[in-house]
Amino acid sequence: xxxxxxxxxxxxxxxxxxxxxxxxxxxxxxxxxxxxxxxxxxxxxxxxxxxxxxxxxxxxxxxxxxxxxxxxxxxxxxxxxxxxxxxxxxxxxxxxxxxxxxxxxxxxxxxxxxxxxxxxxxxxxxxxxxxxxxxxxxxxxxxxxxxxxxxxxx
Amino acid sequence: xxxxxxxxxxxxxxxxxxxxxxxxxxxxxxxxxxxxxxxxxxxxxxxxxxxxxxxxxxxxxxxxxxxxxxxxxxxxxxxxxxxxxx
Numbered sequence: 001x002x003x004x005x006x007x008x009x010x011x012x013x014x015x016x017x018x019x020x021x022x023x024x025x026x027x028x029x030x031x032x033x034x035x036x037x038x039x040x041x042x043x044x045x046x047x048x049x050x051x052x053x054x055x056x057x058x059x060x061x062x063x064x065x066x067x068x069x070x071x072x073x074x075x076x077x078x079x080x081x082x083x084x085x086x087x088x089x090x091x092x093x094x095x096x097x098x099x100x101x102x103x104x105x106x107x108x109x110x111x112x113x114x115x116x117x118x119x120x121x122x123x124x125x126x127x128x129x130x131x132x133x134x135x136x137x138x139x140x141x142x143x144x145x146x147x148x149x150x151x152x153x154x
Numbered sequence: 155x156x157x158x159x160x161x162x163x164x165x166x167x168x169x170x171x172x173x174x175x176x177x178x179x180x181x182x183x184x185x186x187x188x189x190x191x192x193x194x195x196x197x198x199x200x201x202x203x204x205x206x207x208x209x210x211x212x213x214x215x216x217x218x219x220x221x222x223x224x225x226x227x228x229x230x231x232x233x234x235x236x237x238x239x240x
Contacts, residue, residue: 005227025231025234028234029227029230029231029234030221032230032233032234033221033222033223033224033230036221036222036223036224037219037220037221038219038220038221038222039208039218039219039220040207040208040211040216040218040219042204042207043204043207043208043218046204050201050204053199053201054201054204054205054208055219057201057202057204057205058205058208058209058218058219059219061205061209062208062209062212072166072169072170072173072175073170073173073175074173075173075174075175084175102235102236102237104235104236105235118162118165118166118169119162119166128228128231129231129232129235131237
């Protein structure tokens, strides 16, 4: 997996689009492995918060990742209240019955679906998450997204 | 001052107007611009210089970021998603 991910990230093409959720998830992963992050000087001497941010920034730049921007809000009516919320949430909720994945997985897919429709046309949703890969055909049918493991990218 | 927008951007703005988040294209653009201009990057988030230094080190053949996970990266991500790695 490590080599597959490394090889995928080192390629210039195809263009790699990352959602705001992946940005947050990467920050969370790096923060949880705190003692094991070693950055070169002078970054290593920075406060922890800045070290995490610098590591994320470096991974994005080095891996040629493009952060997708916020795609908008939807108005929903629930519990007697009408509220504008980020579009990803109602999209994730509306696919829950069909895909039956965990909330974070649904949100990743909802982000990808909206990004593909509104910002960058996506050819593939790349993941090593087995639950998502197992639901590949349902995901393609309901969201029009092809999912693949990084090792299967030519 | 005229502003040029491409079809994709206009499509997104029209979608927001259609969903009644804004009354018109004009209001949408004005409010989004206002919101964007009021954002500032906190000192903690402004790590541009640090990232540039790390990238220069990489170009020199060094590995400026070393992650020593006790578990694999897949396991660590899976843990954060509340599931067991496969």
